Amino acid sequence: MSAADRKLAANEGIKDRSDYLRGTIAEGLSDLSTGGISADDQQLLKFHGSYQQDDRDSRSARRKHKLEKAFSFMIRIRVPGGVSTPEQWIEVDRMATEYANDTIKLTTRQAYQLHGIIKSNLKRTIREINEAALDTIAACGDVNRNVMCNANPDVSALHAEILQVSKELSDHLTPATGAYHEIWLDGERVESSMQQEEPIYGKHYLPRKFKIAVAVPPNNDVDVYANDLSFIAIVGNNGLEGFNVAVGGGMGMTHGQEETYPRVADVIGFVAADRVVDVAEKIVLVQRDHGDRYERKHARLKYTVDDHGVDGFRELVEQRLGYRLEDERPYEFTENGDRYGWSENEDGTANYTFYVPGGRVCDTDEARWRSGFLAIARMLDGEFRLTGNQNLVVARISKEQRPAVKQLINEYGLDAHEHHTGLRLHSLACVALPTCGLALAEA
Structure with a gap:
């Protein structure tokens, strides 16, 4: 045809x-x-x-x-x-x-x-x-949907800087x-x-959803290889140097249709921190203009990358940028899970990572999750950080507030990670029945 x-x-x-x-x-x-x-x-x-x-x-x-x-x-x-x-x-x-x-x-x-x-x-x-x-x-x-960023309770000095990059990407691509x-x-x-209405997306927006993540090695809790576009922070002796750029990830497929498949993202180069938003925009524009608008099951960026080849896709991006991406910088991921319990920040504050079964915050016989988190929120000066594993980090807890948080954890039974197996702690769940049209069971 x-x-x-x-x-x-x-x-x-x-x-x-x-x-x-x-x-x-x-x-x-x-x-x-x-x-x-x-x-x-x-x-x-x-x-x-x-x-x-x-x-x-x-x-x-x-x-x-x-x-x-x-x-x-x-x-x-x-x-x-x-x-x-x-x-x-x-x-x-x-x-x-x-x-x-x-x-x-x-x-x-x-x-x-x-x-x-x-x-x-x-x-x-x-x-x-x-x-x-x-x-x-x-x-x-x-x-482009919600931009993800490492919860990073153990690298507080960098977290604010990386978080700002995530927010800038989100704002620019809204x-x-x-x-x-x-x-x-x-x-x-x-x-x-028309041009003023949607200067980036145009009248027809993208062929399919688009997902971005930002990670700081050695932790890959946002799963950069499963996102359409990811930025992997490269940190040197003087702080943040820039980001490796990864494209074409996605784990979705349709059962019985071999033309759909999961794909791990490829790293196509390195970009300085002040050019991250520019690179993201140009990759979105390539997907806007070259993504498949005829078959939605073939419309994610991973198929656009495969259709053009990794080198060909990078050339399309660099043509729009007007400059070449630098060579990939060395990095290593060693973990992708959440570190439960207490951790310390360099500024003297602390964090507590809670295991939240299936990401469902409600009161159960096991623990009064919702009541407990609400009680903590009412007395806390810090942050509530959501993780890519459906868990919650209450972050930047001051020394003065730490005893009160400990008391609330005990009162509401919020230390579930101490009582479960590794298999249970790594489980994930969608919203399931009765609302999800794709679900086969209760969560």
Whole structure:
């Protein structure tokens, strides 16, 4: 079949008609005759950080009584670099009670998820998330998603610098469309040209989702080889020198379809720290213009890299950069897990890494996770860092606050890592039944 005869993937048409991700989402939210939204708007809603779901356990009974599905919405909250404040944790906890299903879900991309939100509460919840200095835009959809960064409790001197790089990448690659503010924050539309509306993504955004991670050897808890684009920090005697650039990672595949496959990222060179954002943008532009928009199962960056070859892909990037990437610098990863319990920082503060089973923050017979973390947040001056393994690091605990944190750990039973096997501590889980359409079991 010639290129002229090929049919674009359905999502490409949805994006083309969406008026830069607006669609008819605002109208759908106002429609009180249904608990859901239209099929096209469901796809666009992902760019705004939300998925429509339904309770699969109740489908048969509701169908029998001629009722529509029990629709609800999941909201994913971006946390660039995985670092949030105790005050933000308190707000997410409050919204889990007021609008969601009394559970906070920690994801493997260092984000928060709230489940079970009904349509009439969706706009209110997203607005209050933004009032807490967080957001949901680009947490899902065919754009760059939450940028990951090592939790790094043991290299505190570098963490702030690496975290800032993660935030700069996230800010630069966030969609520029005004649709998010118009729909969720009651902003007024400002007429602009196509180029001004989305200077990086353009009208059709990317062919598929795009994931970035930043890691500091020897710890690879963000799994740089499984991301579309990763930056591996190279640290010398004088501090951060720059980053090795890795492209084309991704572990997804479709069962029974050999043309889909997992792929480990390739390192294509080194870039100075002040050029990281430029390199990231140009790699995104290459994927925007060369990624497969006909077959979504072949649309991730890993397939673009393989279609052009690693050397050919690097040449495409360097053509846009106007300069060549430097040769890869030596590095070594020796671990990818979380270090549970206490660790010390160079400035005299401390961290405590909690094992959170399946990333599900709720009170159980084993431990009162949610109540305990809330109690810590209410008295802490430090940070709440989400890890790529669905766990939580309470970081930068002062010497004065450390005894109180120890007391709360004991009171709420939050030292679960001391009682589980290595197999249990390395387990991960998705949200599972009854909401996930791909799940086969309970989490």
